[in-house]
Every structure is written in C-alpha cells, then in structure tokens.
Amino acid sequence: MARLITARLVRLGAVLLAVSFVTFMMANLLPGDPIDALIPIELQEDREFVAELREEWGLNDPVLVRYGRWLGNAVQGDLGKSYITGRPIMDEITPRLPITAQLMVVSIGLALLVAVPLGVLSAYREGSRTDQSVTAGALLGISTPNFLLGIFLIYFMAVKLQWFPAVGWVRISDSFTGNLKSMALPVVSLAVAEAAVFTRLVRSDMIATLQENYILSARAKGLRDRFILFRHGLRPSSLTLITVVGLNMAGLIGGTVVLERLFAIPGLGWRFFGAFFQRDYMMIQGITMLIAAFYVIINAVVDFIYLAVDPRIRRRV
Amino acid sequence: MSTVGFPSTEVELSTTVRQGLRGRLARMSWYTRICASWVVVIVAAAIFADFIPGLPDPNYQGFLFGYDKVGEGPSSRHWLGTDSVSRDILARVIYGARVSLIFAVSAVASGLLFGGVIGSLAGFMRGKVDAAIGFGIDVMLAMPGLVIYIFFITMVGKFGLVWMCLVVSVLVIAPYARVARANALAISNREFVTAARSIGTNKARILFREVIPNVYPTLFAYALVSMGVLIILEATLSFLGIGMPIPTSSWGNMIAESRRDLAINVWPCVWPALTLILTVYSINVVADWIRKDVAARTSALS
Secondary structure: HHHHHHHHHHHHHHHHHHHHHHHHHHHHHHOOOOOHHHHHHHHHHHHHHOOOOOHHHHHOOOOOHHHHHHHHHHHOOOOOOOOOOOHHHHHHOOOOHHHHHHHHHHHHHHHHHHHHHHHHHHOOOOOOOOHHHHHHHHHHHHOHHHHHHHHHHHHHHHHOOOOOOOOOOOOOOOHHHHHHHHHHHHHHHHHHHHHHHHHHHHHHHHHHHOOOOHHHHHHOOOOHHHHHHHHHHHHHHOOHHHHHHHHHHHHHHHHHHHHHHHHOOOOOHHHHHHHHHHHHHHHHHHHHHHHHHHHHHHHHHHHHHHHOOHHHHHHHH | OOOOOOOOHHHHHHHHHHHHHHHHHHHOOHHHHHHHHHHHHHHHHHHHHHHOOOOOOOOOOHHHOOOOOOOOOOOOOOOOOOOOOOHHHHHHOOOOOOOHHHHHHHHHHHHHHHHHHHHHHHHHHHHHHHHHHHHHOOOHHOOOHHHHHHHHHHHHHOOOOHHHHHHHHHHHHHHHHHHHHHHHHHHHOHHHHHHHHHHHHHHHHHHHHHHHHHHHHHHHHHHHHHHHHHHHHHHHHHHHHHOOOOOOOOOHHHHHHHOOOOOOOOOOHHHHHHHHHHHHHHHHHHHHHHHHHHHHHHHHHH
C-alpha cells in the first residue's frame, strides 16, 4: 500500500515536471517574441531600450537556463511577473481562484445530487417509460453546449422574468444571497451537461451491478428494494463515476472559461482569456501550469478515493 | 490469419454476418432512423452546399442593394428568414455545417489514425514502450483541451480553419490513444493473438493484422461520440471569438453575432442553436446504437 502511494506520488511529480517543461518550451520556441508582441514598433527603434528590456526579462539566456530559473522560482510559489501589469502572477491569480473553485465544486455537487437518484431509478426500471425519458433527457443534456444553455437562461431568467442578474459576480463575503443569485445561472449551465454524463454512467453501471449474485441473495433475504439499491448496489456502481467526476471537475477549469466570459465573472478563466488577448505570455504560461497541476493532483486524489471505496482493489494491491 | 477450416464454413460465416448486419439495420427503431437520416441530411447539405439551387451566398447582404430587409421572417426567398444584416440564415446554417464537419472529421481522422495506432502499439508491446507512451498520454491529458488550445493559439498567433484543425488534431491524439491502449491490452491476451505468437508470426504482422483490426470497432464508437464533442468545441471556440474569424459562417459565430440582438429578434440565434443541438443529439443516438451493436458483437465472440 505504502509502496503504491509512493509510486503514484513519484509519477505525479514526473508528469508535473514534464508538463511544465512542455509548456515552457512551447511558450518559448513557438514563433512570437514578447518584445515584438508587446513593445510598439516605434519604441523598438530605440535599440538600447530593447536590449535593456531583454536583459531585464532574461530573454538573452539559453532557453534551458531560463527554464531552470523559472522552475526554481515556481516550486517556491513564484510564477514570475506579468509582462503587462508587472505584478507577480501569483498575486493576480489568488483572489480569482476561489471564484472559479466555487463554480466548479457547486456545479459538480448539484450535478451529482440530480444524477445519482435519476441514474439509480432509471436502472431500477430499465426499459420503462421513466427510463426512456431519463435516457433521452440525459442525451439532450450532453448535446447542448453550456454557453448556449447560459444564453437561454440569461434570456428567460434574467431578461424576461428578471429573477436573477444577467451578468456579474457578488462575492460571498459581501452578500450571501447576492452570491447565490449571481452564481445560480452559471452553475446551472455548467451542471446540466455534467449531470447528464453522470446519470448515464450511474445507470449503465447500476444495470451491470444488479445482475450480480449478491444482489439476488440480498433480494432472497427479503431486504427492501430501496435498501438494496442504495446500500448494496450504489457503492460498487460508483467506481467509474468517481473517476469521471474527478476528470470532469478538473476539466471544468477549462469549461468555466466560456461561462465566466458569458456571465462576466472575474474568475481564473476570465483572467486567462484576458491574458490571451493581451499576449501576456508569462500569465498564460503561469495559469496553464496551475491548471495542469490541479488536474494531475485531482486525478491522484481520485485514485486514492478509488482504493478507499472498493476493498476488492485494495486487497489486489 | 492463415486459412484454417473448410471453405464452406467460411461462406456460411460471412453470410450470417451479413444477415446479422441487415437484421440489425432492420431492427433499428424509428427513433434511431430519424436521427440517422438527420445526420445524413446535414452531411449531404454540407458537402453539396454549393450545388443547392436557389441557395444564396451566405455572406450576401441583400439590403445593401435594396433587395431584402434586415431581420425578415421566413419567406419563399429566405426559408428561415434573414439575420441582422440581411444575410440568408438557411445558407449560413448550411455553410456553418460545413465548417463544423470539416473540423470534427479532420480531428477524428487524426485521432483514429495516430491515436489508434500509437495506443494499440503501447497496449500490444507493453513494457518500456507502453511506459513511455503512457507517460506521454498522461502529460498531454494533464492539460484541459480548451486551455491548451488557447495557449497554442496565443503562441502561434494565427486563426482560421486550418490552424484550428491542426491544433485540435494534435490534441485529440492522447484520448484516442488511451482508449486504443486499453482495448489493445485486453485483445493481446486473447487466444488468437497467443495462437499467432505461437506459430512465430512477426510482431508487426500481429499488431497490424490481429490487434489493430479488433481495436478499431470500439474506437469507431468512441469516434462518433467525440464527433459530437468536437462540434460543440468548434461552436464554443467560434463563440469565444478564437475559432473561425468572422464573417465566415459557423454555428458558433452565428450564435455569437445574434446574441447582441436577442432582445429584438431571437430567430437568428434559434436556428443555428437548434441545428447544432439536433445534430449532436442525432450523432449521439447513432453512437449509442452502434455501441450496443459493437458490445453485442464482442460479447458474442468471447
């Protein structure tokens, strides 16, 4: 067990290192010089100024040296400075992180809350009208892009009915209800597709589990159906779900970019997109690294939860 | 594989398979049939858009010449009406389908070709090859698609269909390779692979004649599902303004452009949105049907 965990941690570190290397190399080797991108052509006439700037930004050193320096700083929590604002990237990211994290966690939570009962019900009544409509609804949820759902919600809920604000974000420290209201539409837009994916997974895994012998024996013992479904059936059926929840949660960091843009939410995705338009290489690189780190760590955590949920795997290890 | 067994049984086998396929098509529910036909209609419209009689140019703005009005309702001239600058919505939806499909198909082709072979190689060879490829896949998958796309496009600094397809074609290799690898691992343990090994068939031949042909059926089902995802991705990118440059008609562009006038006229937004959802939905229904078919066939084999 301990050996397994160490092996996983080593791999985690290796993947992170490789990701940082690839990101850094792409940022530096692909065409496009920060001087060209950021300094107006008139100012570039001033050779001395450009040379000074190159020295200051450390662009004169070989790329491997620069990577080493960047990595050394990065492990100490310093991702460098934005080329545009001149502020440390960490300082710009930290206040935005909780907003994106809240969007992610709440929408995944909401999706699970809807998906697990629906999936179990659908599997329990496989082939019935209920099952058919749940399956069709889930497919529709998967087929609808989240930004489109966001537009519909803004149009009906904010513009027509005026129940929720159309755009903007209220921090939870400012007003709790205001925070809930500003969060509602983007969270629902994100949660629908996730819920659809989860429902399909729970349904298909549950159908497989219900064929097992121990379900038959539980039934023979005279246990109530609901007890069998949620106590005997759900746990072994939730393994794929856990993996996918982890993957999608991490993937949502990308997904929130669109909705933060649509709803004008000042989160990580918003900043990332702003940096894209400003050609702020350092910022793009920093945020990409951070997101990759998140992704890898969440996946590692999922692996450990896996071990906790299924004793059969633990024993095999 | 070398031909063992009598010719007569081979003939019998192939006819049962064909009957099975015809039978499966016959048993297709009306619901799946409608979805499959919709996909066919969209694909045909996208391919033959230039030859549809009476279909205006998607960028022609009639009101500049005093012909059409802005934001018209459906008419015999414009079946779905016109948008906020009097362009024909039907034409724009059809040409938008072309962009979506080129994008999705080129990415899927790259995934099937490179991802499929690389993944099969890893699953079949195991050992160091597998470890190296597996690590590469992990690294590529560690970066969420949209983020890495924006990263790429920032660094390259270019837009347009070719760049979009190129970047996404690279990005899809990793997930396809992962699916192919998992399948190849299972297939490499099957008796016919062991049989081929035991008679001394060389590895390349086993890989290409035994393993890969069996990896692909499952991979095709995955390809259809990812086709839906890719169509949504194209719309998302164009909607964000980092996909197809305007005024090229793409579903995402149409939705982004008409969103500003939503309070005045919803139809220029509704038509591309509806087409997009219907198309992805239909593709997913067909994918589900094929997946059941593939699953049924593999379970019958083992």
